Amino acid sequence: xxxxxxxxxxxxxxxxxxxxxxxxxxxxxxxxxxxxxxxxxxxxxxxxxxxxxxxxxxxxxxxxxxxxxxxxxxxxxxxxxxxxxxxxxxxxxxxxxxxxxxxxxxxxxxxxxxxxxxxxxxxxxxxxxxxxxxxxxxxxxxxxxxxxxxxxxxxxxxxxxxxxxxxxxxxxxxxxxx
Numbered sequence: 665x666x667x668x669x670x671x672x673x674x675x676x677x678x679x680x681x682x683x684x685x686x687x688x689x690x691x692x693x694x695x696x697x698x699x700x701x702x703x704x705x706x707x708x709x710x711x712x713x714x715x716x717x718x719x720x721x722x723x724x725x726x727x728x729x730x731x732x733x734x735x736x737x738x739x740x741x742x743x744x745x746x747x748x749x750x751x752x753x754x755x756x757x758x759x760x761x762x763x764x765x766x767x768x769x770x771x772x773x774x775x776x777x778x779x780x781x782x783x784x785x786x787x788x789x790x791x792x793x794x795x796x797x798x799x800x801x802x803x804x805x806x807x808x809x810x811x812x813x814x815x816x817x818x819x820x821x822x823x824x825x826x827x828x829x830x831x832x833x834x835x836x837x838x839x840x841x842x
Contacts, residue, residue: 683822684822687755694760700757736807740775746787764776764777
């Protein structure tokens with residue numbers, strides 16, 4: 665996963681997958697957007713992916729530049745500036761109930777989010793390409809079923825996400841779904 669390639673890890677693809685240490689399924693005490701963002705941010709710091717300043721920077725940026733997206737499975741993709749990140753990683757949190765995030769783009773609308781994806785990007789030039797790849801996956805109409813149905817462990821989410829993120833699998837699955 666992401667921890668296995670610290671040098672040269674800043675690539676605009678998802679071959680690194682979700683990091684199991686940053687993947688959470690229905691964590692207790694997470695009932696609001698801020699709690700989810702801080703939970704992921706604290707884990708990134710604790711696991712050595714980010715500096716101590718990351719958790720606060722992550723929430724401050726989310727408040728200024730919301731990341732909620734009304735994709736088929738509504739998501740939020742909180743991230744902080746690269747100066748707070750030590751090495752690239754991708755994390756996820758599936759809340760017990762949808763969380764209210766503000767919609768990206770400053771429309772003032774809110775989104776009921778069922779999946780929070782954490783981006784730890786250490787190279788600013790990779791931020792937009794990685795977001796683009798993530799968004800391509802998140803546009804799948806069968807995403808909720810493929811990713812979250814009967815989900816019980818972080819390991820299951822890591823494995824399902826990895827399958828969806830593989831370009832060949834994604835093409836094959838898209839070609840067969842109608």
